[in-house]
Amino acid sequence: MELDTSEIIGQSTSLKNVFKVLAKVAPTDSTVLVTGESGTGKELMVRALHQGSARHDKPFVPINCGAIPKDLLESELFGHEKGAFTHALRTRPGRFELADGGTIFLDEIGEMDLSLQVKILRVLQEKEIERVGGSGARKVDVRIVAATNRDLDKEVQEGRFREDLFYRLNVIPLHLPPLRERGGDVSILAKHFLELFCKKGGRKKLGFSPEAKLALECYAWPGNVRELENIMERLSILAEGNTVALDDLPGKILSSLGNLEELEAMAAAKAARPEPAAVAALNRPAAPQAFIWPVLADLRKYDMNLKDFLDNIEERLLKEALDLADGVKNQAAEALGIKRTTLIEKLKKRNLE
Numbered sequence: 318m319e320l321d322t323s324e325i326i327g328q329s330t331s332l333k334n335v336f337k338v339l340a341k342v343a344p345t346d347s348t349v350l351v352t353g354e355s356g357t358g359k360e361l362m363v364r365a366l367h368q369g370s371a372r373h374d375k376p377f378v379p380i381n382c383g384a385i386p387k388d389l390l391e392s393e394l395f396g397h398e399k400g401a402f403t404h405a406l407r408t409r410p411g412r413f414e415l416a417d418g419g420t421i422f423l424d425e426i427g428e429m430d431l432s433l434q435v436k437i438l439r440v441l442q443e444k445e446i447e448r449v450g451g452s453g454a455r456k457v458d459v460r461i462v463a464a465t466n467r468d469l470d471k472e473v474q475e476g477r478f479r480e481d482l483f484y485r486l487n488v489i490p491l492h493l494p495p496l497r498e499r500g501g502d503v504s505i506l507a508k509h510f511l512e513l514f515c516k517k518g519g520r521k522k523l524g525f526s527p528e529a530k531l532a533l534e535c536y537a538w539p540g541n542v543r544e545l546e547n548i549m550e551r552l553s554i555l556a557e558g559n560t561v562a563l564d565d566l567p568g569k570i571l572s573s574l575g576n577l578e579e580l581e582a583m584a585a586a587k588a589a590r591p592e593p594a595a596v597a598a599l600n601r602p603a604a605p606q607a608f609i610w611p612v613l614a615d616l617r618k619y620d621m622n623l624k625d626f627l628d629n630i631e632e633r634l635l636k637e638a639l640d641l642a643d644g645v646k647n648q649a650a651e652a653l654g655i656k657r658t659t660l661i662e663k664l665k666k667r668n669l670e
C-alpha cells in the first residue's frame with residue numbers, strides 16, 4: 318500500500334518530516350501516538366496511516382475519549398453484556414470488537430480516566446478485551462493509534478496519565494508542528510481552501526492582496542489549520558470584490574498585527590523583491606546592494622526559527638571572513654570585529670575548524 322498524502326496540503330520541511338515517519342510506520346502494526354495542538358491535522362494523519370496500512374480494507378474506528386461521558390466510555394470501548402448495568406438492555410459489542418482486523422483511533426486519549434487507562438494497557442499487552450459485565454476475555458486483532466493535544470509527558474509527571482501506558486503508546490511518536498511553524502504552508506493552505514470554498518459556493522476565484530497575504534503569514538494561528546479553513550470559508554462568502562483585502566480579514570487577525578502602516582510598507586517592500594530580503598542577501602556574492610532588514614515573514618517563508626535564522630547568517634559571515642583572510646584567523650577575526658578566541662570558539666561549535 319502506497320501512502321496517500323494527497324489530501325494533506327503543505328510543503329514545509331516539518332510536514333515532509335512527518336510524512337517520512339508516516340510512510341515508514343503505516344505498513345507496520347506498531348502503535349502510534351500522534352501529538353500536536355488542536356487543529357493541526359492529527360485525525361487527517363491517522364486516517365492516512367490506516368489507509369496506507371495492510372488493514373486499509375478493514376474498519377477504521379475512531380472514538381473521541383474526551384467527548385463520551387466517563388461512565389459510558391468503558392462500555393463504548395469494550396461493549397457490555399445484557400444486564401451489566403441498568404440501561405444495558407441487550408448485549409452490545411464495543412469499538413474494539415468493531416475494529417477487529419482494522420485500526421482503532423483513540424482520540425483525545427489524554428482525557429481518559431486512570432482506571433480506564435489500565436484496561437487499555439491490558440489490550441495492548443494481551444490483545445484481548447473484556448465486555449462490561451462479561452465473564453471472559455475475547456481476543457481482538459486491532460492496531461491502536463492514539464492522539465492528544467496534551468503534553469503527556471507532563472500529564473505523567475503530574476500523575477494524571479499512567480507512565481506504563483504512555484510508553485506503550487509512544488512506540489512511534491508523531492508530532493504535528495503548529496501551523497505557525499510551517500513557514501510557507503500558511504499561504505499554500507489559504508489559497509487551497511479559498512479556491513475550494515469559492516468553487517463550492519459557485520463563486521469566481523478570489524485572490525489575496527499583498528497586505529492580506531502578509532497578514533495571514535504573520536498571524537499566529539492558535540487554532541491551526543482548522544482555524545484557517547474556517548476563515549477561508551467565511552471569506553469565500555463575505556469578501557467584497559475579487560481580491561481579499563486587509564479589511565476583509567477577521568478582527569482578531571487585524572488586531573494581532575499591531576501597526577498596519579508598517580505592515581503595508583512591508584508588503585510593498587516585499588512586492589518589490591520577490592525573494593525574502595535576508596535570504597536573497599545571503600545568497601548574493603560580496604557586492605552588497607541596499608541592505609534590507611529581514612522581517613518576520615522571512616522566518617516563516619524559510620521555515621526557520623529565530624535561532625536557526627541567526628545561526629545561518631552568522632555561519633555565512635564567518636565563512637566569508639575566513640575566505641577573505643585565506644584562513645588566517647587573526648585577520649578574519651578583525652574583519653568580523655571580534656576577538657580571535659571568540660572566532661575560534663564559534664568555528665569549533667560549528668565544526669568549521
Ligand SMILES: Nc1ncnc2c1ncn2[C@@H]1O[C@H](COP(=O)(O)OP(=O)(O)OP(=O)(O)O)[C@@H](O)[C@H]1O
Pocket residue numbers: 324325326327353354355356357358359360361362466542543546
Ligand atoms: N495539512 C492539511 N491539509 C489540508 N487540510 C488539513 C490539513 N491539516 C488539517 N486539515 C484540516 O483541518 C481540520 C482539522 O484537522 P484535524 O481534525 O485532523 O485536526 P486535529 O489535530 O485532529 O484537531 P483537534 O485536536 O482539534 O481534534 C480538518 O478539516 C482537516 O481536514
Ligand SMILES: [Mg+2]
Pocket residue numbers: 359360424
Ligand atoms: Mg482531532
